[in-house]
Amino acid sequence: MKLGQQISKEEKKLVRKMFWRSMTMYASVNPVTMGGGGFAYSMMPFINHFYKDKNDRAAALERHSQYFSTTIPFASFIMGTAASMEKENSKKPGFDVESINAIKTSLMGPLAGIGDSLFWGVWRVVCAGLAINLAHAGNILAPIIFLIMFNVPNYLVRYYGGILGYSLGSKYIQKLYANGLIEILTKAASVLGLIMVGAMTISMVKFDTILSFSMDGKEILNVQKILDSIFKGIVPLLISLGCFKLLQKKVGVIKIIFGMVILGIVLSLLRIA
Amino acid sequence: MKLGQQISKEEKKLVRKMFWRSMTMYASVNPVTMGGGGFAYSMMPFINHFYKDKNDRAAALERHSQYFSTTIPFASFIMGTAASMEKENSKKPGFDVESINAIKTSLMGPLAGIGDSLFWGVWRVVCAGLAINLAHAGNILAPIIFLIMFNVPNYLVRYYGGILGYSLGSKYIQKLYANGLIEILTKAASVLGLIMVGAMTISMVKFDTILSFSMDGKEILNVQKILDSIFKGIVPLLISLGCFKLLQKKVGVIKIIFGMVILGIVLSLLRIA
Amino acid sequence: MKLGQQISKEEKKLVRKMFWRSMTMYASVNPVTMGGGGFAYSMMPFINHFYKDKNDRAAALERHSQYFSTTIPFASFIMGTAASMEKENSKKPGFDVESINAIKTSLMGPLAGIGDSLFWGVWRVVCAGLAINLAHAGNILAPIIFLIMFNVPNYLVRYYGGILGYSLGSKYIQKLYANGLIEILTKAASVLGLIMVGAMTISMVKFDTILSFSMDGKEILNVQKILDSIFKGIVPLLISLGCFKLLQKKVGVIKIIFGMVILGIVLSLLRIA
């Protein structure tokens, strides 16, 4: 299947508009909707094209202003998919509107897990490593090469992701969803996502207690060593799972973040970390 | 499900008695029944409570004097399960008595593999590491802290394991057994157990041959190196599997142990190890 | 089941003949049939024994002159299997002749992957390591010990492989094939084979670019480092997959080999490697 071959010229134009708008998705990032505002903004070209009725448009805009968060390079894939579903909806009377946001939310998690680790964890590190060397040698092109090198795959993935999402959407996603195969895909993506998030939890959340007990000047108990021998990275793991539990109990992200700051200061005051 | 909520007060008392008795399970450890004597001793409170008939009691005692071996902290879980089955048996006429020992033997292996590695291989090492430091600093609390630190989880696992076993037993185990789910559980526990035993075989059975051939003072053949390049730990693996084959052929453990001592001396005499 | 117990004395003789002939399988190695000539040569004893008709013999010989390639120690296993199928064919009129070569080709890949890695990658290295030490000490037995040590398992595997193939073939392979179990076996062997080939691709195909950019004498961009941080061994992987794509597009092996030589020289001229 060649990418996008079954999309009309007009539709391609719409996808391209979405591609440019999706760039700004996180411009209005906020604790309530995250990229929701930007998502709605990106969907406007489609919404205006598919729906002639003001009420339909309002409904669609409301749908797409909801909480949304994924990694930018993969965002347009989801937008494309959603757009193709809006198209269906605009044509078929009995369409299950709920399924649009269901797909969006089931895809955004796995893609964020995978995308964040690849773009932040791998590719940015490669590019920065190169740029640091250039800058140290006094080369004024360092920042420019860094930006180009990082953004070419970033933009390409976002561009082709949009086309792929839209064309897959119109061809497959509906069908996959109908006969349950989407579950398999989502599960696979989630498994990969969870593995990556597990790995990142260990590599990105850092904690080392300085707690240790001495006697006659000899250290007799290094708490961090004990913790490490129980399970390396047990504290980052537990703290991440703790935050997750709080989120599930509907504690706001902001509260958790400030709680964490207080925790940090308390740990510091108690000379634990 | 809260632990033990559906057990009557009286039953809880019985479980607690079993908990204390199970502590001594290996007091009469021996090559024939291992902890069988202690198992029977631990089951007495239940046996006396459920069965009023002397013959029933004798039958139950005989059942539980059989060969039994598992790691102490997990022993009471199996006792609890067995107790709940004895209860069933005392009530239902057509109960399949054989299933009691079938469950016991199917659980004792996996739990021994898992428990030995966790309590001997992990937790004891952590506690000892700490106590060594304390003792080196001359702290007379070293042995006490060591014992408390090790035994709190040890006892807690044994305590709640007993309650869990008894309450699960009466509610689930029967059902699980009936519709075949127990097989899945046993298989999963056995898989984990086998992985641990495989790992312990490599880390705990030690063998290094000193056999090597030299010519003109230069070593030309280091047998251990050859063995390592074939498979690291191949000798411990083969010896463990050899012992296992012997056990399956009904060779007594004692004979194998003394055979091993002789083997050691022979290897030493032949300057192989 | 004891190996070969259900084979008649006469048949055993035939297997033994095949064993000796299979030794020379690659004598006439060539880019068109690889070991096909030797395969036919090895099958002659069976062909002459089973078929009395000249046309049948010719047909069988043609079958077995086709492209065939696997690692020598496992070759006779496939020959034995094929022989047992020829026997069936000589007896049953409706036998599906196609299946003979189907089995041959489905087995040769997995066995080559597994065998090459074990005999070339593991066992030869072990034997050579020992022989090098002997030779350094001036021991004239070095080459002889090397040859004996390597070839004893080599020949044993080929010998018993032949018997196993022939006796399994007549009893099982047909049946396995019929009820689809052969697919499971082939899949399992192929999975193992692919894992080994993947590993060998990284360990045996070597490429390191010397490309690097400096500024004011300081190296600012080491291309190999960038490649490694993307994926260790990415170039060997891509080149192997590239060759594979070419083979699938029916580009001849010879062409690819000479193309590779040219590629090497070009890379060298461009100071890339």
Add this chain to the structure above:
Amino acid sequence: MYDALVVALAVFIGVAGHELLGMAMLSRPIVVAPLAGLLLGDIQTGLIVGASLEAIFMGVVNIGISSTAEPSLAAGLATAFAIKMGGNVDVVIPIVFPLAVLGLQLMNMIFSFVCGPMAAKFFSFAKEDNQKGIINLHFFMWFIHYALYALIPFFAVLFGADVVKSVLDNIPKVIMNGLTVAGNLLPAVGMAMLLQMLWSKKIAVWFFSGAVIMAYFNLPLIAIAVIGAIIAIVMAQRDLQLKKMQTAPQANTITAGTRTIDDEEEDFFK
């Protein structure tokens, strides 16, 4: 005054540009510092500061909405101060991490207390199909978010390095350390947000498998991504096979094997 303005501009271009241009990484020190250097007339110092800070902040990533530190503020200020001190980069290094940690806290405050309350407007605009409203709000929030943040480097440069240093020095060490500890823990919130999107009891086990691999094998993320992808594919293949078995228990599609009919669905799963 000019200096303060251009440093603020460089920081604004960094943080605001990063989000406006699709996670473009403009906010990384390797970009912000040379830019500030350029505007201040000493790009070489900017490059050196950028290289040093990029290395220092290599581990600082921006996932979910939590992070360890906000490095662009530190990059802008460090460049300005280093240039003032005659290109001496080493003297400013000690203050960059505290600055970045502090910057993150201030950024979080704007995010929570400025952007948060505005967001509800999106829904009301949407309900009226007021597209202009949405667009204006979208970009207004963007501007105010990062413009407010840019005031910090503006005033910091205006008051000068000494004042900044004395402010930092006046924050008790234990608090500063606490902020650093918090900064190191903050990515946990990002992980938790990802978990909330991914978690389900049935597959939770894979989270731990990722953790154990990283903890004990210490592989680069790309290797874990490949391993994870392999696991996911193998699992999906089996799921697919079972799905088929169930819907068409007669068909002979069992072995997930070497050669079976490739229908459309399989095609999709490549």
Add this chain to the structure above:
Amino acid sequence: MYDALVVALAVFIGVAGHELLGMAMLSRPIVVAPLAGLLLGDIQTGLIVGASLEAIFMGVVNIGISSTAEPSLAAGLATAFAIKMGGNVDVVIPIVFPLAVLGLQLMNMIFSFVCGPMAAKFFSFAKEDNQKGIINLHFFMWFIHYALYALIPFFAVLFGADVVKSVLDNIPKVIMNGLTVAGNLLPAVGMAMLLQMLWSKKIAVWFFSGAVIMAYFNLPLIAIAVIGAIIAIVMAQRDLQLKKMQTAPQANTITAGTRTIDDEEEDFFK
């Protein structure tokens, strides 16, 4: 005589207490040595000996009925001798390992030739519902097992360090070495006993997977336990799913996926 008595007591408390109190680890050197030290009036030396021997015998575990060595005997004697030599710990270190190996052999003999024959009595008591009998036998075997063992340190201290040393010296080196080799191999018997309880052809492959992971990755056991648990859970989930498919081939429970009906069974499997 007092010394001999209290050292024997310390060893008895160690080995007998360990088994009576539910695998309480009383028999570890870190406990036995300070206890012996306390009773001998020099707890500090006991602590040092305990710390040293605990480290030496860290790898000595007690699984199944086989072990590498029996460390409490060595701990008791080493403490007594070290105190006699004025608190000099270093001089006794060379004899502790031979002692522990020898101790293990003697313990094994008691276990086999004393406890073994008595065990049959359990069955005859059980058949008669003679509960008193079982209880008495249970504790009598416990006492005799470890009391006999405690005679060894008793006589060893009585005769003194020189005699012990000369006994050890008189055992040919090659025999002593052979005992050590045997001690290192003995855990294989424990492994074999565990295997006998666990083995089944169908899952035997996992034994080898544990071995290959330990041999080539050299991970701590806890990491292997986590990996093993992950494998076991994933496998059980698939088994459960297949079980359901088979019993209710109509139902749509295939994907083991993200959201399906949680019934009681699933609940149990957490």
Add this chain to the structure above:
Amino acid sequence: MYDALVVALAVFIGVAGHELLGMAMLSRPIVVAPLAGLLLGDIQTGLIVGASLEAIFMGVVNIGISSTAEPSLAAGLATAFAIKMGGNVDVVIPIVFPLAVLGLQLMNMIFSFVCGPMAAKFFSFAKEDNQKGIINLHFFMWFIHYALYALIPFFAVLFGADVVKSVLDNIPKVIMNGLTVAGNLLPAVGMAMLLQMLWSKKIAVWFFSGAVIMAYFNLPLIAIAVIGAIIAIVMAQRDLQLKKMQTAPQANTITAGTRTIDDEEEDFFK
């Protein structure tokens, strides 16, 4: 002349014997060099050369039809030259790798342009049931393949080390280096040939899993073989179970568990 003959003979015995005697490894330097040494009257030098070259060419394997280098030619010549220079092995080491790379290219040419065209004859003989023809062709191809190759060492020794060195020196360095690069890449062709026999979209993922394990864990092949075998067995067990479920959906053979009826098939799968 005698020297040239015997070195050619040693190389012939190596390469031709390796293939005639079932991958017997006669072509390895550890065999060819001592053999050449023996025939030239200085077996000790042959041994030393053999040991050194075997180590140098340890990584050179022969899979599919591609390789890194052909070491027996180099082994034969190096022995001859080392003996001529009074047993000085070190001076010949620098030329052995270029020689082996060159040898491989020449061997490939014979393989392609001599053996290739002859192979078609096999089919025509087979069609006529001309068994003699097949046998003769089989051994004739063997002889010509390696006899032609043996001419190279023959002439090389005849013309002497100086000529060989000057030939090697006259090949531009960049070409020689290019041949080495090509030699290092050539095993890719062997891998591709194996892949062609093994590949199927559905299991392709395992190729990458082998690659990622080797790349990031750097295990010996034997460890990877064990891991691979474990994976293959576990997968086959599940496949078998599903197969059975499908053919007999009533039967209760689900759990692939601990104790089920062992029928013949299971028996086969051990």
